[in-house]
Structures are given as C-alpha cells and as structure tokens.
Amino acid sequence: MITVDVRKRLGSFSLDAVFAAPSAGVIAVFGRSGAGKTTVINLIAGILAPDSGRISVGDTVFDDTAARVSVPPERRRVGFVFQDSRLFPHLSVEGNLRFGLTRAPAADRPLGFGPVVDVLGVGHLLGRRPQTLSAGERQRIALGRALLAQPRLLLMDEPLAALDGPRKAEILPYIERLRDQFGLPIIYVSHSLDEVVRLADHLVVVSDGRVAACGPMGDILSRLDLQPLLGRFEAGAVVDCVVAAHDDRYRLSTLVFDGGQLRVPIVERPVGEAVRVRLRARDVALALSEPTDVSITNRLPGTVAGLAVRDGMFVDVAVRLGGTTIRALISQESQDRLGLRIGLPVWALVKTVALDNRSLGWLRRTGAV
Amino acid sequence: MTGGRWICGAAIALHAAWPLPAAAQPPLTVFAASSLTQALETLGPAFAAQTGVPVRFSFAATSTLARQIEAGAGADVFVSADEQWMNYLETRRLTVKITSTAILSNRLVLVVPADSRATVTLAPGFDLPALLGRGRLAVGDPAHVPAGRYAREALTALGVWTAAEGRLAPGESVRAALALVERGEVPAGIVYESDAALSSRVRVAGVFPVSSHSRIVYTAAVVAGRDTPAARQFVAFLRSPAARAVFTAHRFIVP
Amino acid sequence: MPSHAEITAFTLSLEVAAAATLVSLPLAVAIAWLLARGTFWGRQALDAVVHAPLVLPPVVIGYLLLLTFGVRGPVGSWLDRVLGIRFVFTTAGAALAAGVMSFPLMVRAIRLSIDAVDGGLEWAARTLGASRADVFRSVTLPLMLPGIVSGAIVAFAASLGEFGATITFASNIEGETRTLPLAIYSAIQSPDGDRVALRLVLLSFALAVGALWLAEVADRRVRRMLGR
Numbered sequence: 001m002i003t004v005d006v007r008k009r010l011g012s013f014s015l016d017a018v019f020a021a022p023s024a025g026v027i028a029v030f031g032r033s034g035a036g037k038t039t040v041i042n043l044i045a046g047i048l049a050p051d052s053g054r055i056s057v058g059d060t061v062f063d064d065t066a067a068r069v070s071v072p073p074e075r076r077r078v079g080f081v082f083q084d085s086r087l088f089p090h091l092s093v094e095g096n097l098r099f100g101l102t103r104a105p106a107a108d109r110p111l112g113f114g115p116v117v118d119v120l121g122v123g124h125l126l127g128r129r130p131q132t133l134s135a136g137e138r139q140r141i142a143l144g145r146a147l148l149a150q151p152r153l154l155l156m157d158e159p160l161a162a163l164d165g166p167r168k169a170e171i172l173p174y175i176e177r178l179r180d181q182f183g184l185p186i187i188y189v190s191h192s193l194d195e196v197v198r199l200a201d202h203l204v205v206v207s208d209g210r211v212a213a214c215g216p217m218g219d220i221l222s223r224l225d226l227q228p229l230l231g232r233f234e235a236g237a238v239v240d241c242v243v244a245a246h247d248d249r250y251r252l253s254t255l256v257f258d259g260g261q262l263r264v265p266i267v268e269r270p271v272g273e274a275v276r277v278r279l280r281a282r283d284v285a286l287a288l289s290e291p292t293d294v295s296i297t298n299r300l301p302g303t304v305a306g307l308a309v310r311d312g313m314f315v316d317v318a319v320r321l322g323g324t325t326i327r328a329l330i331s332q333e334s335q336d337r338l339g340l341r342i343g344l345p346v347w348a349l350v351k352t353v354a355l356d357n358r359s360l361g362w363l364r365r366t367g368a369v
Numbered sequence: 370m371t372g373g374r375w376i377c378g379a380a381i382a383l384h385a386a387w388p389l390p391a392a393a394q395p396p397l398t399v400f401a402a403s404s405l406t407q408a409l410e411t412l413g414p415a416f417a418a419q420t421g422v423p424v425r426f427s428f429a430a431t432s433t434l435a436r437q438i439e440a441g442a443g444a445d446v447f448v449s450a451d452e453q454w455m456n457y458l459e460t461r462r463l464t465v466k467i468t469s470t471a472i473l474s475n476r477l478v479l480v481v482p483a484d485s486r487a488t489v490t491l492a493p494g495f496d497l498p499a500l501l502g503r504g505r506l507a508v509g510d511p512a513h514v515p516a517g518r519y520a521r522e523a524l525t526a527l528g529v530w531t532a533a534e535g536r537l538a539p540g541e542s543v544r545a546a547l548a549l550v551e552r553g554e555v556p557a558g559i560v561y562e563s564d565a566a567l568s569s570r571v572r573v574a575g576v577f578p579v580s581s582h583s584r585i586v587y588t589a590a591v592v593a594g595r596d597t598p599a600a601r602q603f604v605a606f607l608r609s610p611a612a613r614a615v616f617t618a619h620r621f622i623v624p
Numbered sequence: 625m626p627s628h629a630e631i632t633a634f635t636l637s638l639e640v641a642a643a644a645t646l647v648s649l650p651l652a653v654a655i656a657w658l659l660a661r662g663t664f665w666g667r668q669a670l671d672a673v674v675h676a677p678l679v680l681p682p683v684v685i686g687y688l689l690l691l692t693f694g695v696r697g698p699v700g701s702w703l704d705r706v707l708g709i710r711f712v713f714t715t716a717g718a719a720l721a722a723g724v725m726s727f728p729l730m731v732r733a734i735r736l737s738i739d740a741v742d743g744g745l746e747w748a749a750r751t752l753g754a755s756r757a758d759v760f761r762s763v764t765l766p767l768m769l770p771g772i773v774s775g776a777i778v779a780f781a782a783s784l785g786e787f788g789a790t791i792t793f794a795s796n797i798e799g800e801t802r803t804l805p806l807a808i809y810s811a812i813q814s815p816d817g818d819r820v821a822l823r824l825v826l827l828s829f830a831l832a833v834g835a836l837w838l839a840e841v842a843d844r845r846v847r848r849m850l851g852r
Contacts, residue, residue: 047747073750074758080751086744090766090850099762100752149752432813457815504695505713510796513814538713538795541813549795553696554712 002027002153002185006043006053006063015039019214021202023058023153023185028200028217030190031229036209037189041155044187045080046073057153074103079151079184083158085142087130093141094126100149111147111182119177120144136167140174147182154178154186160195168195175199176361193230197221197238197278198361205229222318222325235316236280237326243273252352259322260300264355276361283354284328286317287347288338298350302326304340315340319348396423397599398443400434402450402587403544404475404516404561408619409448415615416606422599430542432513438463438592445595446603448472448587450543451515455588464590468600472607473587474622476562477519477577482553483570491575497529498536500557505538507549507558516543519582520559526581547571561585566620587621626823632799633807634827640715640803641783644723645776648730652775653768656734677789678728686792689721693793717794718801722783729782730775737771738764770846777839784831804828 003020015036021027029037042048044055046062049070055062057078062071079100087096101113117123120140130138139159146154159175160168172195179186179199190196196203203220205213207229213220218238220226241255241262251266255275262277269275290299305325306318315335317328328348340346401409406428413424427434427444435454438444439461447464449455458464481487489500497506509517517539524530540546543560550558551570558571565573589607591600606612613623626634658664659671677685693700693711703709711717741764749759787805794801796810808824811817 045751047751072755073747074753074755076751077753078751080748082744082748084744086742086748088745088749088763090763099749099754103753103758145752155751430813432815435815436813454815503710505797510810510813512810513817538797540795541791541809552690552694554690554694 001056001058002044002187003054003056004040004044006050006055008039008043008048008051010039010048013039013209015209017206017209017211019204019211021204021214025201026179026186026188026199027202027204028188028190028196029204029206030193030196031206031212033191035206037191037206038157039209040206041157041187041189044153045078045155046071046076047080077150077152079146079149079154081139081142081146081154081156081159083161085130085135085138085162087138087141087145089130091130092126093122093128093130093133096130096141097122097126097144097148100145104148104150109150111150113148116144116147119181120174134167135163136170139163139171143174143178147178147184151184154184155189156186157189158191159188160190160192172198194278194358198276222327235327235329236278236283237324239277239279239324239326241275241277243267243269243271243275245271257322257324259302259320259324262350262355263297263352264360265352265357267357267360277355278359278361279326279350280354280359281316281327281329283350284319284326285349286319286328286330286334286338286340287349288344290347291349294349295351296349297352298348298355300348300350302346302348304342304344304346307335307340307342319346321348394422394599396425397445397603398425398427399446399448399603400427400429400438400442400444401448402431402434402515403428403542404450404564405448405587406544407567408563408616408621411615412606412612415611416603419606420599420602422602424603428544430509430514432510432515433541443595444592445597445600446589447592448589448607449515450475450585450587451518452586452588453518454515455590458590463593465593465596466590468596468604469588469590470604470608471586471624472589473616474624475585475587476579476622477516477523477559477582477585478562478565478573479557479559479575479577480547480550480565480571481557481574482550483572484553485556485572487556487574489574491527491577493527495527495529497524497532501536502556504554504556505536506533507538507540507546507555509543509546510539510541511537512539514540514542515585516546516559516561519585522582523559523577527577563620626827627820629798629802630807630820630824630827633802633804633824634831636715636718636799636801637784637803637805637828637831640718640722640801641780643716643719644726644783645730645780647719648723648727648779649772649776652727652730652734652779653772656731656738659731660735660738674731675728677725682725682786682788683792685724686721686789689717689724689789689793693717693720712793713795713797713800715794715800718790718803721789721793722786723779725786725789726779726782730779733775733778734768734771737768737774740771741767767850770843770850773842773846774839777835777842781832781835781839784828784835804831 001020002023005018008015017040029040031037043050050063050065052065054064061069062076120143122140122144125137160171188199201217203217204211205226212229213226221238239257241257243253244256245254246266252263253267255262255264255277300321302319302321304317305320308316310316313332315330315332317330317340319326319328326348409426413426417423431450431454435457438447438458455469459466479491487500489495508520511517511521524533538549538555543564546558547560547564547568549555551568565571589604591604616623655674691697695701695704695710695712700711711720745763746759749763754762785805790801791806796802796806804824804827808821811821811824
C-alpha cells in the first residue's frame with residue numbers, strides 16, 4: 001500500500017495531496033499541466049521534502065514530519081524515469097545502465113544486467129554515448145538504468161512527453177513489458193489519458209494541487225462528476241476483453257467481453273490474450289432499434305443506465321451491456337428526438353475503424369487485472 | 370582629436386583667466402639615488418624658496434634611474450650613488466660632462482634589527498654564517514645597485530664573500546634592503562650609515578673599514594639635452610653650505 | 625645560447641607555476657563549490673577576499689603576504705617555530721605568491737563550470753542510490769572537469785608572469801625565486817643587460833606558446849571525454 005498525505009508550498013503553488021493506492025500494478029497520476037503531478041512524484045522520490053505530512057510505501061516510512069523522519073532519496077530504493085531522460089553525458093550507455101546497479105547491495109540484485117538489456121532491446125547501444133542516441137533510445141536507456149538500480153517502486157514522470165507520436169508508440173510496449181515481466185509497482189505521471197488508460201490499473205486524478213479522485217481505473221473513468229477533469233472528448237469507458245478469433249479475409253479480430261463482442265482491426269495477438277479496450281463516448285452512437293443497413297459493424301444491445309447534460313448541448317448517456325457499462329456522447333437535439341430515459345432498451349453502435357490500436361491496451365498474460 | 374583640441378582650448382582660456390605669477394618656472398625633475406631621499410626632500414623646498422624653481426624628485430636605485438635616463442626618461446638632473454653609473458651615462462653622452470660634480474661620500478655599515486642582540490667585529494674572516502643562522506643577508510643587488518657593489522667588495526676584502534654569496538637577499542635598492550632588516554625578515558643587512566641613522570628599528574652592528582671597498586662617491590650632473598640655468602643652479606646648490614649642513618645632519622660625509 | 629642563469633630562471637618559472645597551480649587546485653575547487661552552492665553567512669565576504677588579488681596591486685598582496693607569512697608574521701613565525709618552514713626568500717614563497725595572485729582566476733573558472741552542471745543530473749544520481757558525496761565524485765566533478773582544466777591553465781599562465789607580489793614577498797634570489805619576469809627585470813637594471821633581457825623575453829614567449837598549445841590539447845581531450 002502506498003499512502004501519501006502531504007502538504008507542500010512552492011512559490012504561489014500549494015499542494016495538499018491525500019491518497020492511498022495498492023502497491024502493485026500501475027498507478028497513474030493524471031491531471032492537467034501545473035496540477036501538481038510532478039510535485040507529488042518528486043515528494044515520493046525524496047527530491048522534494050514535504051512541509052508537513054507522511055509518505056509510506058508498504059511498511060517503510062519515507063517521510064513523517066511529525067516524527068521527524070525523512071529518508072534521503074538514495075536510500076529509498078525508488079527508481080525514477082525523467083521526462084528528459086537525464087542520462088549522464090560523461091558515461092557510455094553501459095556506464096549509465098550500471099550506475100545504479102553498482103550502488104545496489106550486491107546480495108540483492110534480482111534484476112540482472114543481461115535480462116534488462118534484452119527486455120529493452122538495447123544491447124547494440126552499450127558502447128555508445130548518450131549524445132549520439134535518438135530520443136526514443138535515450139528513454140529506453142533511462143528505463144533500463146532505473147530498473148537496474150533494483151528499485152522496489154518505479155516512478156515515471158511523463159516519460160513519453162518529450163517524444164513524438166511514432167516514438168511514443170515505440171516506447172509504450174517497453175513500458176508494458178516492464179509492467180508485465182518484472183512485477184514492479186509503477187507510479188506513472190501523465191497528462192495523456194490515452195497512455196494512462198493503456199497502462200494503468202489504478203488512477204489518481206490531481207487538480208489544482210488537490211487529489212480529486214483515487215480508485216480503480218474503470219470506476220474513475222465511469223464517474224460522471226469527473227468528466228471536466230478528464231477532458232470532455234476524452235471521456236469514455238474501459239472494457240476488459242479477451243481475443244476470441246481472427247478473420248484473415250477481412251483482416252479483423254473479434255474481442256469478447258461480458259456484455260457482447262467487438263470487431264476491431266486485426267491484432268497480432270494469440271487467441272485468449274487479455275486486452276483492455278477504450279471506448280470513447282464520442283465514438284458511440286445510439287439507436288432505438290438495431291439498424292442493419294448501416295456500415296457500423298459493432299451493434300450492441302443494452303439499457304440506458306444514466307443521463308447527464310454537459311455544457312448545455314451534449315448528453316452523456318451511460319449504457320449497460322451485460323456486466324459492463326459504456327458511455328455514449330450525443331447532442332441534446334438527438335436526446336430530444338429519441339426521448340431516451342433510464343431503463344429504455346437501446347442499441348450502442350461503435351465503428352470498427354474507431355477502435356484502432358491506440359484504443360487497445362494489452363494486459364498481463366495471466367489475464368485481466 | 371576634437372577632445373584634445375577642446376582640452377587645449379580650455380587650458381589656454383584658463384591660463385588667460387588666471388595667469389601664473391611671472392616668477393614661477395617649470396619644475397625641475399631630479400633623479401636621485403634612494404639613499405638621498407630624506408636629505409633631498411628637505412633641500413627641495415629650500416631650493417625652490419631660494420630660486421623660485423620647484424623641484425620634483427624620483428628616488429630609486431641608481432641603476433634603475435640610469436637605465437631610465439638611458440631610455441629617455443625626462444630627468445633634468447641625475448644624482449648617482451657611485452661613479453660607475455655616472456660614467457655609464459657619460460660614455461653614452463647622456464650627461465653634460467662638464468657639470469659632473471662629486472658632492473658626497475658615505476660609510477658602509479652592517480645593520481641588524483633593533484631587537485637583535487647579535488654582535489660582530491668586522492675584521493677579516495669574521496663569522497658571517499654564525500651571524501646569519503638560517504637567515505639571509507639583505508643587500509642591494511650586487512649586480513647593479515651601488516650599495517650592493519660596495520657590499521660585495523667589502524665582503525670580498527674581508528674574505529667572507531664565498532660564504533655570503535649564496536646567502537644574499539638582493540633588493541632592488543639599498544632602501545629595500547634596509548626595509549627587510551627593519552621588518553626583521555633578515556638577521557642582518559649592509560646599507561649606508563646614513564640609511565641606518567634614519568631608522569629606529571635597526572642598529573648598527575659594525576662599520577666596514579673604508580679600505581675594504583672602493584670610494585663611495587655621490588656625483589651629480591645635468592642630463593644631456595636638459596641643460597638649463599636652473600638645472601646647473603641645482604647641481605651647484607648641492608655643494609652650497611646650506612646643503613652640506615643638511616647632508617651632514619643626515620649622516621652623510623661631506624668632502 | 626642561454627646561460628646557466630637564464631636556464632635556471634626558465635626552469636624555476638615552470639617549477640613555481642606548476643607548484644602554485646597544483647597546490648591551489650583542491651582549495652580552489654572547494655571554495656568555488658562553497659561560493660556556487662553554499663548558503664551561509666559570510667559568503668559575500670569570502671567572495672570579496674578571494675577576489676582581492678584581482679583588484680589590489682600585486683605589490684600590496686606581496687606586502688600582505690610578508691606581514692602574514694614573514695618570519696615575524698603571525699603565520700610565518702608559527703610555521704618557523706613549530707615546523708621549521710620558511711616562505712620568504714624561498715621557491716616555496718615564490719609559489720605561494722604566484723598561487724595567491726592566480727587563485728581568483730582559478731576559482732572563477734571552476735565556479736562557472738559548477739553553475740553549468742545540470743542539477744537534474746545530480747538528482748537523477750541520488751535516485752539511483754548515490755549519496756551526496758558520491759554524486760559529487762561521480763557526476764558533478766567529471767562534468768566540472770573542463771572548467772577545472774581551464775582554470776588550472778589560466779592560473780598557470782598567470783603564475784608564469786607574476787612579478788610584483790613575488791619580488792616583494794620572496795625577493796629576487798637567483799636559483800630560488802628569480803623567475804623569468806624577475807630575471808628580465810634584473811637584466812633591464814643591469815648595465816648592458818639588454819641582450820640578456822631580450823633572450824629572456826624570447827624564452828618567456830616560447831614558454832607562453834608552449835603553455836597555450838598544451839592548454840588546447842588538454843581542452844580537446846576533456847571535451848572528447850565528455851562526448852562533446
């Protein structure tokens with residue numbers, strides 16, 4: 001269990017963050033720029049000291065101002081991946097990687113040099129200098145360096161923010177691999193809901209120096225009251241599915257979940273693999289009866305479970321499909337025209353094309369979280 | 370250029386507004402051996418009062434001054450602490466030979482810091498190493514300063530030069546050597562008797578026999594190209610009774 | 625063909641400049657660190673004292689050294705009495721004078737290089753398990769190296785040319801303290817010393833060119849090491 005209860009003042013910004021999250025899997029700290037996410041993660045790392053409060057990870061207390069306890073960063077065994085990689089320019093890639101490794105107690109090095117290098121695919125870069133690497137390569141080395149310091153908790157402060165689209169897509173799988181293969185709890189700071197939804201199990205939403213919400217991913221995403229913080233067009237639901245079949249002719253895959261199935265562009269994954277799908281509310285249309293002469297492939301029967309008006313012109317509709325609840329964003333005009341009300345049977349329509357690989361996040365091989 | 374012209378114009382205007390007294394003259398520049406500092410600074414105003422010619426002095430080692438004059442420094446009169454440097458300039462026709470006059474002599478003494486209890490008899494073969502201990506002997510640089518040259522001659526005559534040669538602290542002038550002894554940085558030094566008389570922080574431990582070194586002769590001459598009545602007057606003034614009285618009071622030897 | 629005295633002056637200059645630079649270096653790094661990163665009462669005063677030799681005339685510094693390190697001075701008399709060490713009239717004294725005069729130049733160069741070290745890299749090192757001292761040794765110091773090298777070279781060059789403080793404090797003793805500048809000065813004072821002076825000037829020039837070349841080589845090496 002990671003518990004944070006701190007106050008910190010930095011110039012005109014004041015942080016008062018209280019949350020607790022299980023120290024397993026990925027905890028995303030999400031919020032807009034300037035909300036205080038980096039401050040929180042710096043406090044957990046020990047780079048900043050709290051003005052008052054307590055931070056603990058498992059049985060270890062990192063900071064407790066009342067008891068005058070403060071563990072210096074080098075003794076917290078917390079790995080940190082920075083947005084700007086911060087590789088040491090005077091060392092080679094191998095030198096960077098081994099920096100933390102040589103400083104970890106010799107008897108306690110579960111993460112070996114070879115395996116980490118293999119997982120991150122950086123073996124061919126070992127003799128190079130950081131200055132000669134691309135941004136994507138630098139971040140991979142930064143990941144490796146943090147891991148090899150044998151941390152018991154990994155912190156990542158917007159590690160993909162400095163990368164462009166293709167580079168981000170390149171690095172994300174490596175982070176997923178870290179999550180799945182090394183079993184380290186990760187705290188992942190980001191202002192991109194895409195990344196967060198793909199990687200995290202647990203979400204801490206930070207706004208204006210306060211924690212607005214904290215809980216399992218699915219719960220937080222479906223809370224209507226948090227929509228303003230999560231971004232109007234980012235709202236949606238997260239559905240845990242399993243790969244059921246591949247259609248080679250049409251190059252489509254079928255994903256099955258509790259409430260129906262989804263046809264998505266083909267995924268290069270074996271049948272049985274667990275996948276999390278993000279269904280953006282803006283991509284879901286509703287119909288009172290199943291339209292058959294329409295191009296939309298995914299037509300799911302369900303029931304209206306909730307209605308909320310947004311900004312006076314959109315209506316956020318919660319639709320229950322079996323054991324899963326998804327969301328649809330429609331115009332007020334459409335709502336008036338269809339006359340939706342709670343309990344009304346409806347059909348949720350989702351274009352296959354809308355479910356590209358950016359919407360899919362791959363979970364542990366052991367199954368859904 | 371315009372700035373310079375402006376300044377010239379301003380100066381002329383000022384001069385016209387406040388004309389200098391008719392009796393005032395351009396000052397005389399006198400380069401003199403450093404050992405003459407106090408004596409000449411007393412005589413300067415006297416000369417000015419008498420002739421209306423103000424005197425400006427530059428005191429340094431004779432060698433330094435000679436080299437400066439050789440390089441074209443603007444001195445009107447040169448007063449040297451030895452004949453060698455005066456000859457040096459004469460050979461190069463840098464002085465008005467006819468004006469060259471011997472004015473003073475001096476004695477060479479061994480001094481120690483006032484609080485030192487060392488005693489020594491300046492006889493041949495005297496125990497210089499014992500006197501110096503771990504310290505050095507402060508002298509003017511024997512390579513060029515007259516007082517240093519006289520010191521080398523005296524030490525050689527007394528048979529202790531080989532012992533002394535590696536234990537010297539050569540100063541750029543005899544006054545620099547005196548200062549070292551005053552500060553107690555050295556256990557002993559060789560300076561002129563007139564220098565020793567000036568300072569309460571040094572004590573004369575012995576006087577070098579006159580026969581142990583060449584004659585100490587202070588010579589004065591007008592610098593070539595600066596032969597003015599005032600300059601000649603000054604050289605003559607140095608031999609006047611008034612001047613001699615002042616020199617004697619400062620423990621120089623007046624012929 | 626340079627005479628024995630001239631060669632002595634040459635080697636003495638090298639010796640004095642090298643000693644002054646090497647001995648000052650650790651102290652300069654420490655003081656530069658304090659001035660760059662420290663927050664303590666008296667920091668401004670320390671800054672002023674360190675820069676005094678840049679502002680005051682060299683002869684004044686020589687005189688102050690004489691007052692402090694002379695056999696009758698507070699530090700000098702203690703050193704003489706307790707350790708039997710003397711600075712006046714010795715090569716060590718010449719090195720001390722040169723070292724003091726060039727110290728502010730060294731501190732300035734090193735301090736600039738400390739300021740240039742990215743604090744973020746130091747925090748990264750802390751999160752990787754390095755203590756403060758470890759961070760200094762393994763991250764900060766290597767990254768400061770260009771500044772340290774440059775500071776040392778500047779100080780070495782300045783020491784080669786030091787005159788006022790040296791002649792006032794260490795005097796002009798051939799073989800002990802008569803470095804090239806002092807030897808040139810003596811030659812100029814002596815009758816017919818112009819030829820000697822000229823030879824010494826040429827020697828000084830050769831030394832300066834040599835030092836500059838060495839500086840270039842060192843600088844390039846260090847930059848290569850840091851991957852720039």
